[in-house]
Amino acid sequence: MELKSLSSEEEIADSSSPILLARERPVEILLVDDSPANLRLLQEVLKRTNGRTHLNVVWDGEETLTFLRQEGPYAGAARPDLILLALNLPRKNGRAVLATIKSDPELKFIPVVVLATSEAEQDIRQAYELGANFYAHKPAGLDAFLHMVQALMELWLTYGRLPSAE
Secondary structure, rough: OOOOOOOOOOOOOOOOOOOOOOOOOHHHEEEEEEOHHHHHHHHHHHHHHHHHHHHHHEOHHHHHHHHOOOOOOHOOOOOOOOEEEEOOOOOOHHHHHHHHHHHOOOOOOOEEEEEEEOOHHHHHHHHOOOOEEEEEOOOOHHHHHHHHHHHHHHHHHHHHHOOOOO
């Protein structure tokens, strides 16, 4: 699959794209990040999937666990198909959130992609040891970040599958 350039106004995914054609419902994505700029960039990429994704956003680690456990204001929230997790979060850091998700029998099968600015071997190794399904370095620069998110979404939305709920 060829990735389109993000240096112009052309659409990343349109109605003829293979993205999501086999999906019967929108893909539920949970963004866990306290950066409004990252949220805006992700929204820009996801709006090009023609409504076939649904994005929920939480801003800190404690709120993430409340959302995933469908408690309080999130009692009716849909279980995410994919979690995009920053590591440096307020209240409970992303590493602790990841460890909690992957140790919970109800949550452990949800794929977690860590989005981090760190390229330190220790951070990458720790994320995988805690159960991350993918560690993505957030590149500097708008075009590079958009391209990385677009490539990640194309891969996951086109080919990613989860086990059926029991």
